[in-house]
Amino acid sequence: MLKKIIKILVFLIILFLLAICYSLIEPYWLQIKKIVITDDDIPEAFQDIKIVFITDIHHGTFYSIDRVKKLVDTVNNLKPHMIFLGGDYVYRDKKYIKPVFEELKNLYAPEGKFGVLGNHDHWQSKELTLQSMKDGGIKDLDNSSMWIYRKEEKIKIGGVGDFMTDTQDINSTVKDVREKDFVILLSHSPDYVEEINNYKIDLMLSGHTHGGQVTFFGLWTPFIPSIYGDKYRTGIINTKYTKLIVSNGTGTVIKPVRFCARPQILVIYLRSEK
Numbered sequence: 001m002l003k004k005i006i007k008i009l010v011f012l013i014i015l016f017l018l019a020i021c022y023s024l025i026e027p028y029w030l031q032i033k034k035i036v037i038t039d040d041d042i043p044e045a046f047q048d049i050k051i052v053f054i055t056d057i058h059h060g061t062f063y064s065i066d067r068v069k070k071l072v073d074t075v076n077n078l079k080p081h082m083i084f085l086g087g088d089y090v091y092r093d094k095k096y097i098k099p100v101f102e103e104l105k106n107l108y109a110p111e112g113k114f115g116v117l118g119n120h121d122h123w124q125s126k127e128l129t130l131q132s133m134k135d136g137g138i139k140d141l142d143n144s145s146m147w148i149y150r151k152e153e154k155i156k157i158g159g160v161g162d163f164m165t166d167t168q169d170i171n172s173t174v175k176d177v178r179e180k181d182f183v184i185l186l187s188h189s190p191d192y193v194e195e196i197n198n199y200k201i202d203l204m205l206s207g208h209t210h211g212g213q214v215t216f217f218g219l220w221t222p223f224i225p226s227i228y229g230d231k232y233r234t235g236i237i238n239t240k241y242t243k244l245i246v247s248n249g250t251g252t253v254i255k256p257v258r259f260c261a262r263p264q265i266l267v268i269y270l271r272s273e274k
Contacts, residue, residue: 075265
């Protein structure tokens with residue numbers, strides 16, 4: 001009986017050590033996830049437009065500048081029409097802000113690069129982050145918006161301030177749109193989706209949760225930075241008023257580990273149902 005117990009304990013210890021080793025490898029196992037969004041509101045001129053969404057880079061001790069360079073190269077090789085950045089560009093120190101944007105300025109998309117700030121950007125330096133975004137050719141969409149035109153047709157893109165550390169004003173995004181217009185909203189935290197109470201937003205993009213970062217085989221996580229628990233942890237979620245896509249992000253916080261929550265680049269294709 002004792003030998004059997006010892007064998008079981010040895011087996012469990014081996015599994016535990018393997019899990020630890022894997023959790024140190026997974027942060028480097030980048031997933032390129034393709035998503036097709038179909039909607040009658042998408043204009044013909046925007047058919048099959050390719051949007052790349054990256055978020056939660058957290059450049060710092062755990063995410064080196066070389067990894068940022070590789071991320072930029074990977075995104076550019078996808079040849080996106082538009083690039084959205086979901087915030088949390090650095091981790092723990094404002095000294096990382098300028099270097100990360102010196103690399104992100106090399107991102108290329110003919111229709112533009114757009115971003116919002118996350119809670120970590122506010123904690124380190126909102127002002128320096130905004131200036132560095134501007135220097136890097138990235139349009140800040142915090143509580144602002146703009147129309148994107150192609151062949152005399154248009155879609156609206158907008159954003160809101162971080163749900164934890166800023167104010168959120170969606171008025172700029174929705175004030176001049178009709179329900180038949182196609183509108184994309186960028187919010188660092190997915191929790192803001194609960195504040196949407198009309199059908200004017202067709203698609204919302206968020207990060208912040210890291211997909212749980214360390215999960216129980218992708219099913220559940222003991223800690224997630226959301227007041228709604230696992231509800232908006234990752235993936236595509238259809239809400240009452242809109243469709244939400246939550247990315248696992250690319251970086252990590254607290255510890256440089258992931259378990260069954262792979263880092264992601266999202267490639268989103270727009271297609272009309274007409």
